Amino acid sequence: EAQVTQNPRYLITVTGKKLTVTCSQNMNHEYMSWYRQDPGLGLRQIYYSMNVEVTDKGDVPEGYKVSRKEKRNFPLILESPSPNQTSLYFCASSRGSSNQPQHFGDGTRLSIL
């Protein structure tokens, strides 16, 4: 089954404790992206990757890091999480570039106390 898998689905943690949200896709997609969803703000793009070892900033990259060492994986790293990063996070992938429909993971709800 074609899917984008995010882990964990839920996480409650404390300020400053480094965390990683994993994202993996089994569709051999070139393009992967991370979004955060906040009430009243819709989805905002954090980082995206056009292929292995190629990443770039979206609209809200501050406080986040990503890497793309393998085509299927695109982890999101919060080196020193803060309460304003409490949000619902989605990973997505698509063929080619951003002009293709994106397949989304089920989301990761992060709460940073």
Next chain:
Amino acid sequence: AQKVTQAQTEISVVEKEDVTLDCVYETRDTTYYLFWYKQPPSGELVFLIRRNSFDEQNEISGRYSWNFQKSTSSFNFTITASQVVDSAVYFCALSEAPGTYKYIFGTGTRLKVLA
């Protein structure tokens, strides 16, 4: 700068009513792509439709239809004879020509269909 505006934050309709969700976009590019996604109460995001800037034909899929008008920079979504299962948050999104790779979502419209 690119921008997507969904001015309707929340709409409530009674089952079987028709409803239109508005989407207005801004872009400097002549080549761009517009999308609609649905987020039901279960939370997942589901792709509904993609339209490129050179294709102004309206699209109909069952009870769903989309009206793309470049003259008004709008890409509106109509649900005919709404059903309770249509209750969801609907997002409009814009992607500019290949090479930018950015994806801009609107803030979403929450549709509540009452039985």
